Amino acid sequence: KAGVTQTPRYLIKTRGQQVTLSCSPISGHRSVSWYQQTPGQGLQFLFEYFSETQRNKGNFPGRFSGRQFSNSRSEMNVSTLELGDSALYLCASSLPGSYNEQFFGPGTRLTVL
């Protein structure tokens, strides 16, 4: 069974631009969570989608948004990029009934210049 895939793996943007990251969960997994990982703040929860609905949300500004499609694939968007948005963005999927055991993708490394 294929794992969680994330595209692109690396991205370089400039301040003020916007970016869209994509995540394809493991087949059959309906929950997709997004995390931001930085050396200073560690792993921070962005949001979780289940069956195309945002079910949980972390403490990030409205510039961070996401969505989930009917095939469970998910995208997250960051508008008006800031230098502090440079981070590894991780996507994880989980099965219903698994107590949210998470399967992670390799991440997208975003650098904002």
Add this chain to the structure above:
Amino acid sequence: AQSVTQLDSQVPVFEEAPVELRCNYSSSVSVYLFWYVQYPNQGLQLLLKYLSGSTLVESINGFEAEFNKSQTSFHLRKPSVHISDTAEYFCAVSDPGTGGFKTIFGAGTRLFVKA
């Protein structure tokens, strides 16, 4: 709200020595606990989990963790580490809530195994 505390941010240890990475969580009626490992430039991988039953759980590569309800701890141990165990380790608790299970991660412990 649930919280997870990993008491050590970095743990240096010599190869073949034992290691313990400490994790404490805030109390809850039901708790489901996980350890994840992250190798450089990769995502996190599940190492082991406690959902119910035996309080001692083991991974395929020699790590074990013990759920201690009275001390609200889930420490990770390995009797003899290898260079390849160098990685960052995250303790996590899955908390049932009205919006479905939410996973809370600790800040991570960087294990550095020296030759």
